[in-house]
Amino acid sequence: MHQMDGTADTPELTQLYADFEAESLAPLWTQRDDLMPMSPSPKAVPYVWRWKALYDIARRSGDLVPVGRGGERRAMGLANPGLxxxxxxxxxxxCAIQYLGGHETAPEHRHSQNAFRFVVEGEGVWTVVNGDPVAMRRGDLLLTPGWNYHGHHNDTDQPMAWIDGLDVPFSHYADVGFFEFGSERVTDEASPDVSRSERLWAHPGLRPLSGLQDQTSSPLAAYRWEHTDRALTEQLKLEDEGHPATVEQGHAAVRYTNPTTGGDVMPTIRCEFHRLRAGAETATRHEVGSAVWQVFEGEGTVVLGGTEHRVETGDLFAVPSWVPWSLHADTQFDLFRFTDGPIIDRLHFTRTYLPGRRNEDLA
Amino acid sequence: MHQMDGTADTPELTQLYADFEAESLAPLWTQRDDLMPMSPSPKAVPYVWRWKALYDIARRSGDLVPVGRGGERRAMGLANPGLxxxxxxxxxxxCAIQYLGGHETAPEHRHSQNAFRFVVEGEGVWTVVNGDPVAMRRGDLLLTPGWNYHGHHNDTDQPMAWIDGLDVPFSHYADVGFFEFGSERVTDEASPDVSRSERLWAHPGLRPLSGLQDQTSSPLAAYRWEHTDRALTEQLKLEDEGHPATVEQGHAAVRYTNPTTGGDVMPTIRCEFHRLRAGAETATRHEVGSAVWQVFEGEGTVVLGGTEHRVETGDLFAVPSWVPWSLHADTQFDLFRFTDGPIIDRLHFTRTYLPGRRNEDLA
Amino acid sequence: MHQMDGTADTPELTQLYADFEAESLAPLWTQRDDLMPMSPSPKAVPYVWRWKALYDIARRSGDLVPVGRGGERRAMGLANPGLxxxxxxxxxxxCAIQYLGGHETAPEHRHSQNAFRFVVEGEGVWTVVNGDPVAMRRGDLLLTPGWNYHGHHNDTDQPMAWIDGLDVPFSHYADVGFFEFGSERVTDEASPDVSRSERLWAHPGLRPLSGLQDQTSSPLAAYRWEHTDRALTEQLKLEDEGHPATVEQGHAAVRYTNPTTGGDVMPTIRCEFHRLRAGAETATRHEVGSAVWQVFEGEGTVVLGGTEHRVETGDLFAVPSWVPWSLHADTQFDLFRFTDGPIIDRLHFTRTYLPGRRNEDLA
Amino acid sequence: MHQMDGTADTPELTQLYADFEAESLAPLWTQRDDLMPMSPSPKAVPYVWRWKALYDIARRSGDLVPVGRGGERRAMGLANPGLxxxxxxxxxxxCAIQYLGGHETAPEHRHSQNAFRFVVEGEGVWTVVNGDPVAMRRGDLLLTPGWNYHGHHNDTDQPMAWIDGLDVPFSHYADVGFFEFGSERVTDEASPDVSRSERLWAHPGLRPLSGLQDQTSSPLAAYRWEHTDRALTEQLKLEDEGHPATVEQGHAAVRYTNPTTGGDVMPTIRCEFHRLRAGAETATRHEVGSAVWQVFEGEGTVVLGGTEHRVETGDLFAVPSWVPWSLHADTQFDLFRFTDGPIIDRLHFTRTYLPGRRNEDLA
Incomplete structure (x- = not known):
């Protein structure tokens, strides 16, 4: 008789496995350990992309490929070598680098996929979200949650590049996406410093009485660098003064939230900003769920699955599920990160493990 | 035989009603219409208290009654004539006016009752909440949610007065209150401009990673006037520009929220700030639940149950449940209000009625 | 100068306190310890009502007072001597005993107040809830949540009595109640064994696809004795077999729930059923919030605030907030209880203290 | 210059696209319409598996492949030809058919993946969930939520087959799975009719006081056919009597729920049972998210993406996202279905479209 290891060593077994295939069936026992590993075994790999190389390709694409209807965006996606x-x-x-030349416009459209932009350098582009023009400046996080019309236009004669983050892979995988084309030009070409969404919503702890209905995604279209920077600065000062404020010694961090719920900005994407003091080091963490980080400023190293990488402004790196990561700061070290945390949390698969620390029950 | 109207007109009935009382019973049928009216029939009455009169009594109390352990606070409660x-x-x-003379201290204590302070004039007092000194300035809302130690100290040689709002009547009614004395002096006599709680939490849309646990009450101890004022100003400008932002024409308003949930600042008390343009008028509203308002700035009239009252800076008025109210602004008219809305909402008794408007189903 | 104890010992103070009253103000410092006690100090007292006495008065009321429009119900409310x-x-x-003579009808009405009935003996009455006739039998819990039309009719020639539980005191206190008269006769005089609501909802763990919207109150109008009895029986058997199932040794209990949420049956009232084995004894508990119990079957003692009372079938007792209670069973001892637990929980005033046990943090 | 269609028609473009690959980048514009289609365009196809063929292969696997540690289960997964x-x-x-010969045991293990079993025929196997033996009988739904130890043993000398449903593809995709081996034998070989979990939880509307903490997944391990059948029978009778109870004319349905929340049984999997009267026909529906159905009893047709399939007892079919489906019943037609609805709902991608009907806003 055959052991439960999948080897087809008799004519009957050979026939059985052939019939499996003919009937659109597959045995679990030959693939169980691949399908259900002892701990997450992602095909995606930890990987670092260099901003200089990305920006160079973006610039060349800007010269060679016009932006327009159909392709919609001059965006170059980070392609994980493990996928x-x-x-x-x-x-x-x-995660993509998007590049818009002077006075170019990326046409309006809307889709179920949730999206954000984060700006590591430059300014001069307005993203217009449901008719509300939102300035994009260094250090800002800009949201375009699912099914909001949006386009971008560059109001200057200089190019600008930034990163886009979306749940496109999830949406494609789970077959949840809808798409509609909108206006070829943005629907409002004004270039105000502050969006209407911020004027309504960016007041700490205050909610307009005209907006008491909770919203699936944040109604705040822009999270400005001046607020993020101030929040992180204060956390480190509080730590200096002996008060609890940071994640761990020398490591300040904020999560961007939906002011109508206090939860994540969008149902599938979590956004955070981390700051390490010069010389600080994080614990090593295993986390269920995947993340992409971008260095915003400073220099340091990231250890991904045991391999150390030096990274600097603009560099991006992917951390697949359960791959241990830690950071070390040579200078003050500022990093933006986004993750699929809301997916993991809402479906109750959250687990974190810190080797050498006391860990809560891991189930 | 006896009609169901409670008149005891036979010896048997007289005896029956006597036996009710002897057995600690009471018939429903004689009191049903009082107990269960067709719509809320509060005993509390609409009433206006004048700031000048309150302040005068507060000042005299300051001269005659020292603040100290036992009485705890030099606070004078608004006593509704209907109660x-x-x-x-x-x-x-x-709702009380509290008065603290130059260099006086109100000792620390904590209680289950939720409390806030709102400042209509003056400055120079710090409320110390769980060891965090919080400056009190004109237009600020300061929170001391249930079971947080708090005391107040006046860092100047001038007196200061403000209003306290608490759920003391509810807590007393429902028998839910605990109380503990704390330090005679405040536990931190520093007088910083900004509290530690604000340094951690008062960044729009940002949440510290060290504070991801949701909290019953807002972790933000102070809502500063500059933010409130800016939010209201922007709502009216947006209205001018043709965008939806206000409650109704000429009427801007914000609700103070708990940034960990987007909901009310405390489980029993809702706080809001309203601004009417000069000349604006609100709809008349009946609302389940009661409210207290204080004029912060400007002049106008409030119509309570059909009676018009002129009110000006500092004046307070109570609006019992279902009593119709409306406001008319002579100048720009700024008002703070607090209500028991969270109690009404969480227990699902919410109803609003606007005479002459389309109303949603009233059940 | 005057100590903060309220004694008016100078002409200035006498005048001050007179002016307080004239201005509809009251000092906090003279009443702070009454208003804000160290722990809940209810005016309501622990009290026992005897079923025999209640039933006798109910029967006499049935002879002398007809049921009908206006008074609406022949209900005799338990009047706490402390209130x-x-x-x-x-x-x-x-909490009231309600009595309906043979072939009598209590007319239909609806109100914001939440109500239930619990049957300690007898049968033959149908309560008709929004047109759905619901049989009332011994041991059953029947719900009429706020704003549902309901009337009762006795389909037999024998009287029937039961208890009603409502949030009338809360609704009256907080001024939240609305009331409407309905049909003089019940709108469906059928007398089915099982209501339509049960046919849709009383299937363990199953929810009709036509009822996927969550509901404020339970859509299940009747919780039948056979289910309650079986659940309690199984808990005690599981305990016998060595498995965790009971609240404490010999003490089984169930909470009645809203199947659309798993939470309490109504927003203001919690209903439970408790069973003690003969000889069992509960721990002594202090709980924030108040309760009414009715002995359903068996004999035992209840200790309320240190005083022991023997109680038997039908007897009712009130347990005000924080009054310590414990039960001792002489026979198998079955008790129904209802509380204001949802109010206490939703407003975050919950606390429990078990003297001599380890208690979780009491804040 | 190059149009945004991906054709590399110059040496510069050819070099650019080569450099994309070298830098682990990929342009969005050449793949945007595949990645972000106008509506979900699943690779999975609608497909029907025949029970007779499945059972035949299962039986032959039973003869040829022993069940045991490593492979863990003699389960044959439905392999969608589009994947x-x-x-x-x-x-x-x-979705797999699992087969256990007389007196065989499938060893205990646990994993993050959520699982259930549904029994279309036979009996005699007990699934032991965290030490609680749960009988498996025709029409029953049995749960083994994530991280619960479970094994199966056949207490008879006859084989038994059933279907397993799991979120294995999602868990593998999102890299969230953990796995641990347990006992080689089941930890309790008893064969009670009713599990302990049912004895605690299968009482309609009742919750043990020892189980007041809400649970991520249902604590009820078995949903028995007698309850499901009765619920469906009552819905159709209520429809006959003129009362709202069914999804649409002639179409009764229940959702299996977690009694602690009223929501889905597990965080990633929704389970339902549908019954059509003979002759009834459903509307055609497009739904975001995918489903697998099994005919439990009766005969009829299913139309999947416009293609009609006759199906009978045991037949299974997959409905990928947004593929229109409808059912027509020749006899009374009973079907079990499970879907990824909780994933879709919790991440806010839910949309339904009924051609020819009024549809709510589709965004």
């Missing part, structure tokens, strides 16, 4: 044939940074997350 | 024998502004809400 | 001038069992809870 | 190289019924859902 060949895709342009996915991780199984769930899309 | 004799109490110092309740409405059945659920306590 | 004189009311017919309140506790500050928040109404 | 080659996998054994996935849909992108998110695993």
């Amino acid at each position: 060949p044939g895709t342009a996915y940074a991780t199984p769930t997350l899309w | 004799p024998g109490t110092a309740y502004a409405t059945p659920t809400l306590w | 004189p001038g009311t017919a309140y069992a506790t500050p928040t809870l109404w | 080659p190289g996998t054994a996935y019924a849909t992108p998110t859902l695993w």
Whole structure:
């Protein structure tokens, strides 16, 4: 008789496995350990993309490929080498560098996929979200949650580049996406410093009485660098003064939230900003779910699955699920990160493990 | 035989009603229409208190009654004339003017009752909440949610007065309150401009990673006037520009929220700030639940149950449940209000009625 | 100068306190310890009502007072001796014995107040809830949540009595109640064994696809004795077999729930059923919030605030907030209880203390 | 210059696209319409598996392949022809026929993946969930939520087959799975009719006081056919009597729920049972998210993406996202279905479209 290891060593077994295939069936026992590993074994790999190389390709694309209807965006996706044939940074997350030349416009459209932009350098582009023009400046996080019309236009004669983050891989995988084309030009070409959404919503702890209905995604279209920077600065000062404020010694961090719920900005994407003091080091963490980080400023090293990488402003790296990561700061070290945390949390798969620390029950 | 109207007109009935009392029973049928009216029929009455009179009594109390352990606070409660024998502004809400002379200290204590302070004039006092000194300035809302130690100290040689709002009547009614004395002096006599709580939490849309646990009450101890004022100013400008932002024409308003949930600042008390343009008028509203308002700046009239009252800076008025109210602004008219809305909402008794408007189903 | 104890010992103070009253103000410092006690100090008292006495008065009321429009119900409310001038069992809870003679009808009406009936003996009455006739039998819990039309009719020639529980005191206190008269006769005089609501909802763990919207109150109008009895029986058997199932040794209990949420049956009232084995004894508990119990079957003692009372079938007792209670069973001892737990929980005032046990943090 | 269609028609463009690949990047514009289609365009196809063929292969596997540690289960997964190289019924859902010979044991293990079993015929196996033996009988739904130890043993000398449903594809995709081996034998070989979990939880509307903490997954391990059948029978009778109870004319349905929340039984899997009267026909529906159905009893047709399939007892079919489906019943037609609905709902991608009907806003 045959052991439960999948080897087809008799004519009957050979026939059985052939019939499996003919009937669109497959045995569990030959693939159980691949399908259900002892701990997450992602195909995606930890990987670092260099901003200089990305920006160079973006600039050349700007010269060679016009932006327009159909392709919609001049966006170049980080393609995780462990996920060949895709342009996915991780199984769930899309991350691209988007480039818009002087006075170019990326046409309006809307889609179920949730999206944000984060700006590591430059300014001069307005993203217009449901008719509300939102300035994009260094250090800002800009949201375009699912099914909001949006386009971008560059109001200057200089190019600008930034990163886009979306749940495109998840949406493609789970077959949840809808798409509609909108206006060829943005629907409002004004270039105000502050969006209407901020004027309504960016007041700490205050909610307009005209907006008491909770919203699936944040109604705040822009999270400005001046607020993020101030929040992180204060956390480190509080730590200096002996008060609890930071994640761990020398490591300040904020999560961007939906002011109508206090939860994540969008149902599938979590956004955070981390700051390490010069010389600080994080614990090593294993986390369920995947992440993409971008260095915003400073220099340091990231250790991904045991391998150390030096990274500097603009560099991006992907951390697949359960791959241990830690950071070390040579200078003050500022990093933006986004993850699929809301997916993991809402479906109750959250687990974190810190080797050498006391860990809560891991189930 | 006896009709169901409670008149005891036979010896048997007389005996029956006597036996009711002897057995600690009472018939429903003689009191049903009082107990269960067709619509809310509060005993509390609409009432206006004048700031000048309050302040005068507060000042005299400051001269005659020292603040100290036992009495705890030099606070004078608004006593609704419809609720004799109490110092309740409405059945659920306590509102008092509190007065602290130069260099006086109100000792620390904590209690289950939720409390806030709102400042209509003056400055120079710090309220110390769980060891965090919080400056009190004109237009600020300061929170001391249930079971947080708090005391106040006046860092100047000038007196200061403000209003306290608490759920003392509800807590007393429902027998839910605990109380503990704390330090005679405040536990931190520093006088920083900004509290530690604000340094951690008062960044729009940002949440510290060290504070991801949701909290019953807002972790933000102070809502500063500059933010409130800016939010209201922007709503009216947006209205001018043709965008939806206000409650109704000329009427801007914000609700103070708990940034960990987007909901009310405390489980029993809702706080809001309203601004009317000069000349604006609100709709008339009936609302389940009671409220206390204070004019912060400007002049106008409030119509309470059909009676018009002129009110000006500092004046307070109580609006019992279902009493129709409306406001008319002579100048720009700024008002703070607090209500028992979270109690009403969480227990699903919410109803609003606007005479002459389309109303949603009233059940 | 005057100490903060309220004694008016100078002409200035006498004048000050007179002016307080004239201005509808009251000092906090003279009443702070009454208003804000160290722990809940209810005016309501622990009290036992005897079923025999209640039933006798109910029967005599049935002879002398017809049921009908206006008075609406032949219901006799438990009047807590600590709350004189009311017919309140506790500050928040109404409990009455209701009596309906053979072939009598209590007319239909609806109100915001939430109500239930619990049957300690007898049968033959149908309560008709929004047109759905619901049989009332011994041991059953029947719900009429706020704003559902309901009437009762006795389909037999024998009288029937049961208890009603409502949030009438809370609704009256907080001014939240609306009331409407309905049909003089019940709108469906059928007398089915099982209501339509049960046919849709009383299937364990199953929810009709036509009822996927969550509901404020349970859509299940009847919780039948056979289910309650079986659940309690199984808990005690599981305990016998060595498995965790009971609250404490020999003490089984169930909470009645809203199947659309798993939470309490109504937003203001919690209903439970407790069973003690003969000889069993509960721990002594202090709980925030008030309760009314009815002995359903068996004999035992209840200790309320240190005083022991023997109780038997039908006897009712009120337990005000924080009054310590414990039960001792002489025979198998079955008790129904209802509380204002949802009010206490939703407003975050919950606390429990078990003297001599380890208690979780009491804040 | 190059149009945004991806054709590399100059040396510069050819070099650019080569450099994309070298830098682990990929352009969005050449793949945007595949990645972000106008509506969901699943690779999975609608497909029907025949029970007779499945059972025949299962029986032969029973003869040839022993069940045991490593392979763990003699389970044969439905392999959607649109997802080659996998054994996935849909992108998110695993469905397998599992076969256990007389007196065989499938060893205990636990995993993060959520699982259930549904029994279309036979009996005699007990699934032991965290030490609680749960009988498996025709029509029953049995749960083994994530991280619960479970094994199966056949207490008879006859084989038994059933279907397993899991979120294995989702867990593999999102890299969230953990796995641990347990006992080689089941930890309790008893064969009670009713599990302990049912004895605690299968009482309609009742919750043990020892189980007041809400649970991520249902604590009820078995949903028995007698309850499901009765619920469906009553819905159709109520429809006959003129009362709202069914999804649409002649179509009764229940959702299996977690009694602690009223929501889905597990965080990733929704389970339902549908019954059509003979002659009834459903509307055609497009739904976001994928499903697997099994005919439990009766005969009829299912139309999947416009193609009609006759199906009978035991037959299974997969419905990928947004593929229109409808059912027509020749006899009374009973079907079990499970879907990834909780994933879709919790991440806010839910949409339904009924051609020819009024549809709510589709965004």
